[in-house]
Amino acid sequence: MQRIVVLAGGIGGARFLRGLMSAVPDTDITVIGNTGDDIHLFGLKVCPDLDTVMYTLGGGIHEEQGWGRAGESFAVKEELAAYGVGPEWFGLGDRDFATHIVRTQMLTAGYPLSAVTEALCARWKPGVRLLPMSDDRIETHVLIDDPDGDDGARKAVHFQEYWVRMRASVDAHAIVPVGAEQAKPAPGVLEAIAAADVVLFPPSNPVVSVGTILGVPGVREAVADAAAPVIGLSPIVGGAPVRGMADKVLAAVGVESTAAAVARHYGSGLLDGWLVDSVDGTAVAEVEEAGIRCRAVPLMMTDVEATAAMARAALALAEEVRA
């Protein structure tokens, strides 16, 4: 059975995975999930990207929203607000709270996040092996101007505060994965990459999703050294992110918001193949010049079938690279 490893962020990664599983149903898929978005809220450990993958593949996701639970209610959040306990800008629903309560209870009891994730997945049966990138705490922080400080003063805010509360409305000067240097990949991560037949980067955020996973010491090297072809799908279509505000964090690392620039950012040391959207056909030559095989295909994940076609194109490019 073909072994595919996918480095996944949240909504984009989860939706891509659904297409991939539809394209190749009998495949051994290991998902290495981003945990840099994790945040402690109300004393509970919240892992937004892992949960988005788990809920999406397990049939519990709020489909329109792309994150959180279907049929959600908000009694706990309303009560917390009545106690004056925030933040109010992070929308945790009652069903979602239960996941964080179970996770926090297990972590407090001493289980590593990878074991907790496996236990949660025993209920959701996502059909993939979902691994956190690391059992160690890594939190992405964003360096922004400090409006309350002196001229030129800056401050770091948690990624979720930048992304959800501020909606990336101010410039990001740097993206800092706090704790990454001391972190180790979770058990199974390096082994899965080494044993993979194909490694895929879904159209997830190249900086704060895939980039954060690659930033765990040893992961970038493992991907670069992998025998398997490494194929990515551009999250930038026609010069703008398909969803989210990826341009803001790309600017922070000095990368233009174009399909070709993101490919060069990953680099030929990492990527063997890159898919750009049909509207970015002119990028193909530029990417290939950088030593990365490139094809232009439709890259809008409008539904599962369109997404499955993207996955098939990525796997076809992998075979082309391998040949």
Added chain:
Amino acid sequence: MQRIVVLAGGIGGARFLRGLMSAVPDTDITVIGNTGDDIHLFGLKVCPDLDTVMYTLGGGIHEEQGWGRAGESFAVKEELAAYGVGPEWFGLGDRDFATHIVRTQMLTAGYPLSAVTEALCARWKPGVRLLPMSDDRIETHVLIDDPDGDDGARKAVHFQEYWVRMRASVDAHAIVPVGAEQAKPAPGVLEAIAAADVVLFPPSNPVVSVGTILGVPGVREAVADAAAPVIGLSPIVGGAPVRGMADKVLAAVGVESTAAAVARHYGSGLLDGWLVDSVDGTAVAEVEEAGIRCRAVPLMMTDVEATAAMARAALALAEEVRA
């Protein structure tokens, strides 16, 4: 202003307090709440008796049930069950969960339970000063026969497991307040008792509510030494507990389920006056023989007015004792 100290358990204590506040609205009331019923569930610290007092006096109680929140929903509990995480026999609602989340977050941040309780009461404004009996962890356990053990084998279960899950359906051999010996009264407890004009024992459980509070080292002595009259109201009417299964835990400490036996159990060293129900008029002489002033009045807390009359009777008996 008259200063009244009340040693309160859960439902009985909370309802009595509502009557007391109706009877003497402009009074300085300090409630010393039982925390022996406290339990850790799902990694959260739950304080059933403190919350029952807080919700009842703050207008958030489920009136018919006597505990928990009005207008409650159970999404979190259903999700926890879907994860296979129990216990399912303890009915925490979504609104109630928020209280335990806030409490646990503050405790984890290092605040003592007394400070946390004060913070929660800032929202509920119960109109009394609510103090936990102790900031230290004390958990009432109940010794029962172990059906899985050898003949005569016994095991200890948490009070909530005995009371809520087993509904006190088996005999209790002993009541063990685990942690009590090493515990200290919470800040303000001894001071409030010493400064009180009246100390009241509501018709709460004499063993696992009032008894547990008295078992915190220093509290029994403070009550015995108090300058103020100490007046109790019998939770036993006509030879049976008014509510709950108090007879089971009374038997465990070798006390008959009669109004007079409970008075003697407290003893004249502690009690100056005791109210029994009108149906227990024959107990008056027996209690007075034990050196405790006794009166028979209606003791059914059927509504706030009936309860207020009980409170007035208790305060009148205090004046009689004082004179």
